[in-house]
Amino acid sequence: MTEHTGLLDSNRLAYTGAARPAAEQARIGRRWGWWLYAEYRLTSMRAYLQTILIRAIGLPLLYLSSMGLGLGALVDSGAGGVEGVSYLVFVGPALLVSSIVMEASGEFSYPVMAGFKWQKHYFAAAASPVTPAQVAVGEVVAVGLRFIPESLLFWLALVWFGGVTAPASVLMVLIAPLAALAFGAPLMAFAATQNDEGTKFAFVQRFVVMPMFLFAGTFFPLSAMPGYLQWIGWISPMWHGTQLARVVGFGMANPWWLTVLHVLVLAGTAIGSTWAAARLFTRRLTR
Numbered sequence: 001m002t003e004h005t006g007l008l009d010s011n012r013l014a015y016t017g018a019a020r021p022a023a024e025q026a027r028i029g030r031r032w033g034w035w036l037y038a039e040y041r042l043t044s045m046r047a048y049l050q051t052i053l054i055r056a057i058g059l060p061l062l063y064l065s066s067m068g069l070g071l072g073a074l075v076d077s078g079a080g081g082v083e084g085v086s087y088l089v090f091v092g093p094a095l096l097v098s099s100i101v102m103e104a105s106g107e108f109s110y111p112v113m114a115g116f117k118w119q120k121h122y123f124a125a126a127a128s129p130v131t132p133a134q135v136a137v138g139e140v141v142a143v144g145l146r147f148i149p150e151s152l153l154f155w156l157a158l159v160w161f162g163g164v165t166a167p168a169s170v171l172m173v174l175i176a177p178l179a180a181l182a183f184g185a186p187l188m189a190f191a192a193t194q195n196d197e198g199t200k201f202a203f204v205q206r207f208v209v210m211p212m213f214l215f216a217g218t219f220f221p222l223s224a225m226p227g228y229l230q231w232i233g234w235i236s237p238m239w240h241g242t243q244l245a246r247v248v249g250f251g252m253a254n255p256w257w258l259t260v261l262h263v264l265v266l267a268g269t270a271i272g273s274t275w276a277a278a279r280l281f282t283r284r285l286t287r
Contacts (some may be wrong), residue, residue, distance in 0.1 A: 033125075033128075033129065033130030033131060033134035033135075033138070034130075034134040034135075034137040034138040034141060035138065035141070036130060036134075036138070037125055037130055037134060037135050037137075037138030037139070037142070038137075038138040038139070038141040038142040038145070039142075040121075040125075040138075040142075041138065041139060041142035041143070042142050042145065042146065045142075045146060052146075052150070055103075055150075056149070056150040056153045056154070057153060059099055059154075060095075060096075060099075060153065060154040060157035060158070061157060063095045063099065064088070064092065064095065064157055064158065064161045064163060065161075067091055067095060067219070068087070068088035068091055068092055068095070068161060068163060069088060069161070071087065072086060072087035072088040072091065075087040082220065082221065083221065083246075083252060083253075085165070085250050088161065088162065088163050089162075089163055089164070089165060089249070089250050090246070090250075091218070091219060092158045092161070092163030092164065092249065093158075093163075093164070093169075093172055093242060093245030093246045093248075093249040093250075094217065094218040094219070094242040094245065094246070095154075095218070096151060096154045096155065096158065096172055096176050096245060097172070097175065097176045097179050097238060097241040097242045097245050098213055098216075098218050098238055098242065099154065099176075100147050100150060100151055100154075100176040100177060100179065100180045101176070101179050101180045101183050101184075101212075101237060101238045101241065102209055102213060103147070103150070103180065104143065104147070104180035104181065104183050104184030104187070105183065105184070105187060105204065105205060105209045107143045107146075107184060108139075108143065108184035108185070108187040108188040108191065109187055109191055109201040109204065110197065110201060112139070112188050112191035112192060113191055113194065113197050113201075115135075115139075116192070116284065117195070117196070122135055122281065122285060123285060126285040126286070131282070132278070132281040132282040132284075132285035132286060133278035133279075133281060133282050135281055135285070136188070136192075136274065136277045136278040136280075136281040137274060137278060139188065139277075140181060140184075140185055140188070140270075140274050140277070143180075143181070143184065144177050144180070144181050147176065147177035147180050148173060148174070148177055151172060151173045151174075151176040151177055152173045154172075154176075155169065155170060155172050155173055158172075158249075163249075164249050164250065165249070165250045165251070166248060166249060166250055166251050168248040169248050169249045169250075170248075171248045172245045172248060172249060175241055175244045175245050175248070176241060176245065178241065178266045178267065178270060179237045179238060179240065179241025179242075179244075179266055180237075180241075181266075181270040181274075182237035182240070182241070182265070182266040182267075182269040182270045182273075183236075183237040183238065183269075185269070185270050185273035185274045185277060186269065186273040186276075187204065188273070188274075188277045189273050189276045189277040189280055192277055192280040192281055192284060193280060211232055212232065212236045212238050212239075213238065215229055215232040215233060216232060216233040216236045216238040216239040216242065217233050217239050217242055217243070218238070218242060222234075222239060237265075237266055237269060240262040240265050240266050241262075241266060243258075243259075243262050244259065244262045244263065244266075247259055
């Protein structure tokens with residue numbers, strides 16, 4: 001039996017009673033702790049699975065019917081579309097990315113606070129052979145994996161509404177979670193430094209998430225905004241993810257170097273912030 005098989009079988013120990021030797025369990029935990037914690041988080045999400053499904057199915061239908069078809073009909077009749085395509089095709093990829101990024105703001109704020117303060121399951125995990133750094137990585141992996149099927153459902157809705165024109169548009173299913181992690185991982189690192197919720201997370205929602213949603217090129221090209229506001233888009237993962245989604249969604253003209261830059265910004269921010277969060281988790285869970 002391989003070590004990976006043993007890792008999967010460890011979930012059944014509580015039911016079979018066939019516990020492995022303590023040394024072997026510790027070895028598996030030290031090596032695969034990040035996945036063990038991610039598996040736990042994914043399992044715990046069953047508690048609000050119904051809410052996740054309602055949002056994952058209802059939000060695309062609401063967004064695309066109101067913003068894509070309703071407002072889109074007005075834009076198309078008045079301006080003849082945006083960037084050479086219909087408004088639905090232009091705004092659809094942005095709505096997909098923005099919806100997943102905004103959901104990350106919820107998953108990486110109060111649930112992280114719960115892990116440290118209310119439920120304290122971070123401390124429980126860190127008391128095992130799983131390291132605090134693996135707990136942080138597992139948190140990111142679990143939420144990122146959850147966002148993939150949600151992005152897939154939104155993409156299928158886009159296909160149904162006629163909001164994509166290129167086969168490569170399926171890559172949005174990966175682009176949106178990457179953008180979400182590029183925003184969520186820094187937020188998780190910030191949450192790991194907080195001892196109480198206060199009004200900080202509400203401040204992030206009102207003065208970071210909403211301006212990013214409104215001024216990161218979601219509903220119109222960033223170039224249409226005044227120059228003194230365009231910086232909001234340049235520094236936001238939502239804009240970088242939206243631009244990538246439009247490139248694969250309808251072949252939006254974009255210099256190759258800028259496309260590469262979008263990928264590097266998102267991947268670099270997600271990886272670097274996860275590393276920082278791992279350091280902060282280690283500091284807090286071992287003091």
